[in-house]
Amino acid sequence: MKNVLDHMKLPIIQGGMGVGISLGNLAGHVAREGGMGVIAAAAIGFREPDFYQHPLEAGERAMKKEVEKAKEIAQGNGLVAINIMTASNDYEAMARAAAKSGCDAIISGAGLPLSLPDYVPEDGPMIAPIVSSGRAAKIIMKDWLRHHNRVPDFLVVEGSEAGGHLGFKPEELKNHTAKTLEENVKDVLKEAGDIPVFAAGGVFDKNDVKKMLDLGAAGVQVGTRFALSVEGDATQGFKDVLLNATEDDVLIITSPVGMPGRAIITPLIETVESGDRVPPTRCIRCIRICNPATTKYCISNALIKAYYGNYEEGLFFTGSNVGRINKMLTVKEIMDELNPNA
Numbered sequence: 001m002k003n004v005l006d007h008m009k010l011p012i013i014q015g016g017m018g019v020g021i022s023l024g025n026l027a028g029h030v031a032r033e034g035g036m037g038v039i040a041a042a043a044i045g046f047r048e049p050d051f052y053q054h055p056l057e058a059g060e061r062a063m064k065k066e067v068e069k070a071k072e073i074a075q076g077n078g079l080v081a082i083n084i085m086t087a088s089n090d091y092e093a094m095a096r097a098a099a100k101s102g103c104d105a106i107i108s109g110a111g112l113p114l115s116l117p118d119y120v121p122e123d124g125p126m127i128a129p130i131v132s133s134g135r136a137a138k139i140i141m142k143d144w145l146r147h148h149n150r151v152p153d154f155l156v157v158e159g160s161e162a163g164g165h166l167g168f169k170p171e172e173l174k175n176h177t178a179k180t181l182e183e184n185v186k187d188v189l190k191e192a193g194d195i196p197v198f199a200a201g202g203v204f205d206k207n208d209v210k211k212m213l214d215l216g217a218a219g220v221q222v223g224t225r226f227a228l229s230v231e232g233d234a235t236q237g238f239k240d241v242l243l244n245a246t247e248d249d250v251l252i253i254t255s256p257v258g259m260p261g262r263a264i265i266t267p268l269i270e271t272v273e274s275g276d277r278v279p280p281t282r283c284i285r286c287i288r289i290c291n292p293a294t295t296k297y298c299i300s301n302a303l304i305k306a307y308y309g310n311y312e313e314g315l316f317f318t319g320s321n322v323g324r325i326n327k328m329l330t331v332k333e334i335m336d337e338l339n340p341n342a
């Protein structure tokens, strides 16, 4: 088995953040500092000129470019991974493309990535599921062992304070009754055996990192802080919306992906949460379960608008600790603040 930690100077993964928030620049700089930088595959081709005509080809092309860029920036340090959401319609094609992209690992959540080992050969990149409970870890590991004779190279446990889509019931999130990250990490560690486990969701500084290491985690995954780094791939408009947000601007929403998510309250969110619809104008069939005739809004379109900083029409995913971040730091400064040994 490959040991992910052999290639990391610091046990820190920068979480994949879809639709342009984590691409080759951010991932490359995190890797250069000795962590694992993650390029998100969700709508990765959105800046290619033929995105709406050929979303898959545009995505594969963009993925290749972003991995090359990240590797060049990393200069042989750390690791570069790709994050692919299980819920996406092009999951198989993107996973196969990622396997050949030259990345070091493929990380997959937003559903159970049961078929991932089918698409990634054993001598290819490392493969890792994102789970939100010990139960999900158990199901995936049992399935991979039975059908593919494989175990994950590492696991990411994403708790209820994370940004993006969340593997919890909306009521648990709204009423703060979901298990804590500590409890979930302990549950996953019981299933994981020797497999390294990384804890995600609300990890802010080295004290949080130490807490997770003391529990037995191999490291952490951090999203929102890196989204707002100088090297973060989003536009300044996106970053400003999050930098100006307080705790009170954050809401648990229901996403067209069929899962709850954590996002900034924007005019779009107010409209759809009050029951109104913003019918899609163009559809690239990005999400398996999304029906364009009935969906409340187009999630790809809303995330693209957010990337460009469009406060009115954008969907701005965020972690719960966004209110604590009001200044952009460099990736190196963030890594230093997270370094448990410094």
Ligand SMILES: Cc1cc2nc3c(=O)[nH]c(=O)nc-3n(C[C@H](O)[C@H](O)[C@H](O)COP(=O)(O)O)c2cc1C
Pocket (backbone or CB within 6 Å): 014, 015, 016, 017, 018, 019, 021, 040, 042, 083, 085, 108, 109, 110, 130, 158, 161, 162, 163, 164, 165, 200, 201, 202, 203, 221, 222, 223, 224, 225, 227, 316, 317, 318, 319, 320, 321
């Ligand atoms: C803007 C944004 C976009 C995200 N997009 C994805 C995604 O495409 N796929 C995914 O697995 N997780 C996604 N996440 C979750 C992060 O990878 C990470 O696990 C999470 O944000 C960790 O919590 P933190 O933000 O409190 O550090 C996203 C998070 C944010 C803030």
